[in-house]
Amino acid sequence: MADYTLRELMTIVAAREIRDGDIVFCGTGISMVAAMAAKHISAPNSVIFFETGAIDSKLEEVPMAVADPRVMFHTSVNGSLADAFATMQNRFTGKKVVGVMGAAQIDPYGNLNSTVIGDYRQPRVRFSGSGGACDVASFVSRTIIFMQHEKRKFVQKLDYMTSPGWLDGPGARGRAGLSDDSGPAAVITNMAVMRFDSHTKRMYLEGCYPGISKEKIVENTGFEVDASHAEEVAPPTEAELRILRERCDPQGLILG
Amino acid sequence: MKSEKIMDLSEAIRRFVKPGDHISIGGFTLNRNPMAAVYEIIRQGIDGLHLYAHSNGQGVDELIGAGCVSRLEIAYGGTGRFAPTCIRFKKAAQEGLLAVEDYSNYQMTLRFMAGAMGVPFLPTRSGLGTDLIEKWGFSPETRAADPRLPNDKLKVMDNPFGNWGDVPRVVLVPAINPDVTIIHVQKSGPKGTSRIEGLPFSDVEQAKSARHLIVTCEKIVETDDLRDAPESNQIPFFCVDAVVEAPHGAYPTACYRHYDYDPVYLNDYRKYASDDALYADYLQRFIRGVKDHAGLIGLIGQERIKAIAADPRTGYATGLDRK
Missing domain, CATH: 3.30.30.40 (Defensin A-like)
Incomplete structure (x- = not known):
């Protein structure tokens, strides 16, 4: 079996979520590499798309931010922020968009906090804020969320809800004015893959990474989580790893 | 080339940026922030600013770090991998030195657009x-x-x-209607017609929503050079109050087809920003201690400036060591 790092495994697991033809809204870091990898593996017709307005960039080097000049090279269109978010809010194109994002906290319904810990006006910890995350989570057909699997990050109640997941359960998005058939699809952590029950909209454990027990994952989740159907996640193949190391991030800027 | 709008940066800032003004700056995280203007605001000690931004990283963090900002409306305070959350912004928010109002990127963009369109929302x-x-x-x-x-x-x-x-x-x-917006672009004409290359972000909406607009540019070119391809221009001249030639005016952030961001500067900045004493030294040595932006570029030195020069094919510094 191939040797691989945890970050490589997470990247490949995320890449497998991307379907051919998806328009992939990417953030910085590991999500960008996952989208690059998916294009080389199973989704050659997927499109990488940045909130900054760059559509189908030719990524010869890994960008360090969504505004990196590397995203501006050889695109289909270099649009504005207004164009980028309109593409996601648009009732025709928005359905094709899958968003990849991360956060500081997540709750059982996949709602995200990337703003503050503590009181909003007097925060104990201040984070970057929404950026485009709230927009993406409000608009697009499905989102894939990266998280560190820690009890303090998987919480029953968020300190601040920056980006809407399934809000407080079935039908809640529709009641708020968002689309009921769009929302978070998967949570990819450093231990596991979580999904959302189609009836209750609550998070459950779908897959454990090789060598990590269900018990350990449950222990690191700050709310009750159904682990009864969990199976082991397939590790990355030699071919997948070669693509990551040779074609996506040869300098090891993100995965190194 | 002559025009009453062409002036040096210190005059443009003195004329159009006052203490307590509502101000917005263009760019996005580590790209095309109007840094020469940001540093000049710091040098002139203008404070009490009410700052509007969507995802401006470096410019916002340095204005906050130097004590120029009292209120901030923002979507995202980060500089990509160099500072996932801007350090002085984080510190000021946690210490209660800064009032922050959060929006999303699209909300902020639409707010500038509403201001530019003349509708209330x-x-x-x-x-x-x-x-x-x-x-x-x-x-x-x-x-x-x-x-x-x-x-x-x-x-x-x-x-x-x-x-x-x-x-x-x-x-x-x-809607947002700032007292003044400052953007940095690749090319401007003497009366202000301006051209942005690469991604425009929300610069055009920010520019058009403001009462006054300062445009800094890599180069002031003949009007005819811009009018030969008018479909590539974004800002009409009558929106512009001041045109300032500021080579490397986005440094240490990037300016497409001209130069990349400087990873050395951004990594050093992270270190300085993480410590109050080091940060005070940083401000004194690199910002207040130099006469102008050319002084900062001189301090950085030709070797590093050459390393970030854009490759003509890709528009960025191909193969640049960015660790």
Whole structure:
């Protein structure tokens, strides 16, 4: 079996979520590499798309931010922020968009906090804020969320809800004015893959990474989580790893 | 080339940026922030600014770090991998030195667009059901005391056209009309017609929403050079109050087809920004201790400036060591 790092495994697991033809809204870091990898593996017709307005960039080097000049090279269109978010809010194109994002906290319904810990006006910890995350989570057909699997990050109640997941359960998005058939699809952590029950909209454990027990994952989740159907996640193949190391991030800027 | 709008940066800042002004700056995280202007504001010690930004990283963090900003409306304070959360911004927010009002990127963009269009608000679906709507950073008293601020942060409204468009409800975002916007572009003409290469971000909306507009540019070119390809120009001359030639004016952030961001500067900045004493030294040595932006570029030295020069094919510094 191939040797691989945890970050490589997470990247490949995320890449497998991307379907051919998806328009992939990417953030910085590991999500960008996952989208690059998916294009080389199973989704050659997927499109990488940045909130900054760059559509189908030719990524010869890994960008360090969504505004990196590397995203501006050889695109289909270099649009504005207004164009980028309109593409996601648009009732025709928005359905094709899958968003990849991360956060500081997540709750059982996949709602995200990337703003503050503590009181909003007097925060104990201040984070970057929404950026485009709230927009993406409000608009697009499905989102894939990266998280560190820690009890303090998987919480029953968020300190601040920056980006809407399934809000407080079935039908809640529709009641708020968002689309009921769009929302978070998967949570990819450093231990596991979580999904959302189609009836209750609550998070459950779908897959454990090789060598990590269900018990350990449950222990690191700050709310009750159904682990009864969990199976082991397939590790990355030699071919997948070669693509990551040779074609996506040869300098090891993100995965190194 | 002659024009009453062409002036040096210190004059442009002195004329159009006053203490307590509502100001917005262009660019995005580590790209095309108007850094020469940001540093000049710091040098002139202009404070009490009310700053509007969507995802401006470096420029916002340095204005906050130097004590120029008292209130901030923002979507994202980060500089990509160099600072996932801007360090001086984080510190100021945690220590209660800065009042922050959070929006999303699209909300901020629409707010500038509304200002540019001359309407009081625009609708979107972004943020329904979230704390962006529920939780306010500015107190009602703060809002009431400044006529340049609306009384409400955001409003939710049922679709007045019924369920037309299959949308039952929208969020209304209030227009922004800054006293002054500053953007950095690749080329401007003597009267202000301007051309942005690469991604424009929300610079055009920010520029057109403002009472006054300062454009800094890599190069002031002949009007005919721009009018030969008018479809590539974004800012019409009559929107512009000051045209400033500022080579490397976005440094240490990037300027497409001219230079990349400087990873050395951004990594060093992270170290300085993480420590109050080091940060004071940084401000003294690199910003206040030099006469102008050319002085900073001179301090950085030709070797590093050459390393970030853009490759003509890709528009960035191919193979640059960015660790």
